[in-house]
Amino acid sequence: MQTEPNAVGNKGLKSGQRLTRETIMKIKMFAATAAMALSFGATSASADCGEVSITEMDWASSAVVTAVANFLMTQGYGCDVQVVPSSTVPALTSLAET
Missing domain, CATH: 3.40.50 (Rossmann fold)
Known part of the structure; x- marks a missing residue:
């Protein structure tokens, strides 16, 4: 059975699905962007x-x-x-x- 060289953390995925490093980086980038957006909203609310x-x-x-x-x-x-x-x-x- 061959696996992709950059596949990591495949636990919980369906058979044949792979979670790549690129996908993990996209998830992390989305989470960081969402956290920044939420913190900016709280800052502007307190200023008013x-x-x-x-x-x-x-x-x-x-x-x-x-x-x-x-x-x-x-x-x-x-x-x-x-x-x-x-x-x-x-x-x-x-x-x-x-």
């Missing part, structure tokens, strides 16, 4: 964030959600986050008036 204000209510679960949102927006997107403390009644009154 700017200033954000988040209201933190006076109950425990709101504090947790606000802390997680603050962390994600600051660390993940580079936003300048301002946390504004509030309570339920003034916040609902403000929403009703606007």
